[in-house]
Amino acid sequence: MKNQLLILTASSLLALASCKSEETDTPVSPPTGTTPPTSGTTITSTLPVETNRPNSTYSPAFTGQTRVAGIRTTTSYTSNVLTTALTSPWGIASLPDGRFLITEKAGTMRLVTATGQVSAPLSGIPAVNSSGQGGLLGLCVDPAFTTNRLVYWTFSERRTDGNLLTVAKGRLSVNETSLENVTVIYRATPAYSGVNQYGSRVIFDRTGNLIVSSGDRSDPGIRVQAQAVSSAIGKIIRITTDGQPAPGNPFAGQAEARPELYSMGHRNQHGLAIHPVTGDLWEGELGPRGGDEINRIQPGANYGWPVITYGIDYSGQRLGEGIQQRAGMEQPVYYWDPVVSPSGMTFYSSNRIPEWQNNLFIAALSGMHIVRLVIENNRVIGEERLLSSEGQRFRDITQGPDGALYAITDGGRLYRIDKQ
Numbered sequence: 203m204k205n206q207l208l209i210l211t212a213s214s215l216l217a218l219a220s221c222k223s224e225e226t227d228t229p230v231s232p233p234t235g236t237t238p239p240t241s242g243t244t245i246t247s248t249l250p251v252e253t254n255r256p257n258s259t260y261s262p263a264f265t266g267q268t269r270v271a272g273i274r275t276t277t278s279y280t281s282n283v284l285t286t287a288l289t290s291p292w293g294i295a296s297l298p299d300g301r302f303l304i305t306e307k308a309g310t311m312r313l314v315t316a317t318g319q320v321s322a323p324l325s326g327i328p329a330v331n332s333s334g335q336g337g338l339l340g341l342c343v344d345p346a347f348t349t350n351r352l353v354y355w356t357f358s359e360r361r362t363d364g365n366l367l368t369v370a371k372g373r374l375s376v377n378e379t380s381l382e383n384v385t386v387i388y389r390a391t392p393a394y395s396g397v398n399q400y401g402s403r404v405i406f407d408r409t410g411n412l413i414v415s416s417g418d419r420s421d422p423g424i425r426v427q428a429q430a431v432s433s434a435i436g437k438i439i440r441i442t443t444d445g446q447p448a449p450g451n452p453f454a455g456q457a458e459a460r461p462e463l464y465s466m467g468h469r470n471q472h473g474l475a476i477h478p479v480t481g482d483l484w485e486g487e488l489g490p491r492g493g494d495e496i497n498r499i500q501p502g503a504n505y506g507w508p509v510i511t512y513g514i515d516y517s518g519q520r521l522g523e524g525i526q527q528r529a530g531m532e533q534p535v536y537y538w539d540p541v542v543s544p545s546g547m548t549f550y551s552s553n554r555i556p557e558w559q560n561n562l563f564i565a566a567l568s569g570m571h572i573v574r575l576v577i578e579n580n581r582v583i584g585e586e587r588l589l590s591s592e593g594q595r596f597r598d599i600t601q602g603p604d605g606a607l608y609a610i611t612d613g614g615r616l617y618r619i620d621k622q
Contacts, residue, residue, distance in 0.1 A: 249272065250271065250272055251587050252269055254540050256492060256539040257491045257492040257539055257540055258491075258492055258512065258513070258539060260492075263526065266536075266582060266583065267533070267535070268512075268536065268538065270536075270582050270583060272585060272586065273584035273586045274586060275557065275558070275586060276557060277555045277556075277622075278621070278622040279555060279622055280619070280622045281589055281617050281618070281619045282617065283617055284316075284317065284318030284616045284617070285314065285320055285614075285615070286614050286615050287318075287614065288306060288320065288610065288614040288616060289306050289307075289308065289614055290306055290308065290612060291305065291307075291597060291610040291612075291616075292305045292306065292307050292337060292338060292597055293403070293546065293597075293598050294341075294598045294600050294608060295343050295600065296600050296601065296603060297313075298347060299603075300315075300602060300604060301315050301316060302314045302616075303341060303353060304610060305337075305338040305340070305355060306337075307337035307338060308330075308332050308337060308338070309327060309330040309337065309338045310338065311323065311327055311338065311341070311355070311381070312324065313378060316602065318616060321378070324378075324379065324380055324381055326372060326382060326384050327381060328357070328370060328384060329360075330357040330359065331358045333397040334397025334398045335358075335399060335400060335420075336398075337357065338357045339355070339358070339400065339401070339402045340355065340401070340403035341353060341355035341356070342404050342406060342412075344443070345406055345410070350373070351373045351374045351375075352372070352373055352374075352443075353373070353374055354369065354387075354412060354443070355369070355404065356368065356369050356370075356404050356414060358400050361393050363393045364392075364394045364395045365395065366390055366392070367390040367400045367414075367417070368386055368388070369386070369388040369389075369404060369414055369441070370384055370386050370387065371384070371385055371443065372384035372385070386445075387444060387445030388439070388445040390416040390434035391433075391434055392434075394424050396419050396421050398420035399417040399419050399420040399425075399469070399470040401414070401416050401417040401470065401472065402415050402471070403471065403473060403546065404474075405476065406476075407481075407483065408481045410443070411442055412439075412440070412441050412443060413439070413464065414438070414440075414441065415438055415439075415472075415485065416434050416437050416439055416471075417435075417469065417470045418436035418470065425507070425508050426508065428467050428469070428508060429504070431453055431456060431458060431460065432458045432460065434460060434462070434463070436467065436468045436507060437463050437464070437465065438464040438471070438474075439463065439464060440464040447461035447462040451463065451464060451501070452502030464499070464502075465499050465500070465502065465505060466504050466505070467504040467505040467509070467532075468507055469488065469489060470488040471486065472488060473485060473487070473544055473545060473547035474486075474547075475547050475549050475562065476549070477549055478549050478551035482498055483498070484497065484498055484499065484535075484547070485498075485499050486564055487507075487544070488541070489537070489538075489539075490511070490516055491515065491516055491518070491541070492512055492537075492538070493511045493512040493537055493539060494537060494539075494541045494544050496536040496564075496575070497534050497535060498535050498580055500532070504530060505532050505534075508521060509522060509528055510526050510528050510531050511526065512534070512537045513541075535577075536575065542564075542566040542568060542571075543568035543569060544566055544567075545565040545567050545596065545597050545598060546565045546598030546599050547562060547564040547565065547599065548562075548563055548600050549562055549563075550563055550601060552605030552606070554605040554606070554620060554621045555620075555621050561575060563575075563599050563607060564599070565596035565597055565598050565599045565609055565610075567596065567597065567612070568595070569590075570590060570593060570594060570595055570596070571587040571589055572599060572609060573587065574586040574587075589609075592617075594615060595611055596611050597609075597611055598610050602618075604620075605620070606618050606620035
């Protein structure tokens with residue numbers, strides 16, 4: 203598929219200053235401190251790409267927090283389906299040689315080549331509880347994979363006291379048919395009988411520690427623990443590769459707080475990514491009806507769920523007090539209403555499509571497209587929707603060692619997206 207060429211070019215985002223937002227009838231202006239988009243970014247309109255009515259009447263806390271101007275890629279690119287033979291893939295990780303490890307929800311992990319050849323399931327994976335939103339979830343490979351062959355992944359585990367999010371590691375065998383010496387290194391307790399909203403992605407930070415997203419488990423009785431420092435529910439976790447609290451974690455030493463906690467107040471975080479320039483941790487999480495969020499994670503910060511949100515309940519009622527701001531709770535950098543259901547995400551660091559450099563790409567489930575966000579000075583200044591004509595629920599996305607983007611869908615497809 204070839205992208206369509208530009209509708210309108212702009213040399214600066216300052217043209218937005220005279221337009222009107224869809225939420226209010228007041229002039230909008232660029233976020234304070236931002237700079238124009240990178241060379242080649244195209245403003246398709248002064249209107250956002252989202253044209254549907256929001257679920258709520260909530261107003262953003264600042265200009266550019268939602269429904270920013272639409273943009274259009276100027277470089278011709280293609281998207282090719284490499285395989286349709288996957289079964290409900292959930293996570294994808296690039297290997298140094300250009301192949302991929304891909305998890306499938308039911309509990310299998312496979313090797314896939316850059317040409318789309320899919321291996322038999324690897325043996326050695328512990329049993330998962332794939333009921334509801336559970337299964338074999340996020341994964342990553344060790345930065346020293348070429349020498350240690352270590353892989354890390356998250357999954358939903360059934361225990362006698364309930365289900366929980368679990369982190370494991372293992373070594374890919376030399377003959378590449380199994381994971382060896384598999385060890386569970388962390389469990390996000392407490393266990394709970396529900397089967398929804400585990401998160402969960404796992405990535406490495408720049409200090410060699412693991413970052414894990416642990417969801418709020420959905421139900422009203424358990425999701426309140428997202429605000430409890432004594433619980434791993436609704437948190438970002440930072441641990442060593444042996445599962446111990448990472449040195450320097452912000453809650454260490456705080457009364458009743460778990461030392462592995464890195465941030466709190468999260469709902470259902472399907473996206474984690476490290477900015478290739480700043481090294482900052484960015485996170486995406488699914489809201490209820492409205493309120494999908496992109497956050498820049500600060501150590502020790504509280505991101506508000508379920509106290510503040512830009513979404514409403516599935517019943518149509520307000521959640522809690524129906525508030526969007528509270529002192530001591532962080533605002534999302536960006537949010538969507540209605541939802542796009544942001545899942546896996548990655549920053550683009552390749553130079554193959556220069557205008558994409560340092561942009562954030564997000565696999566959207568209910569949105570059925572790939573989101574491209576242009577970010578300047580930690581604010582979103584442009585949004586594009588890619589591959590929306592494919593009709594796929596995009597589950598995860600990564601950049602391969604060749605500089606191309608690779609995305610998996612619930613329908614079993616693996617796409618390669620690159621300069622034409």
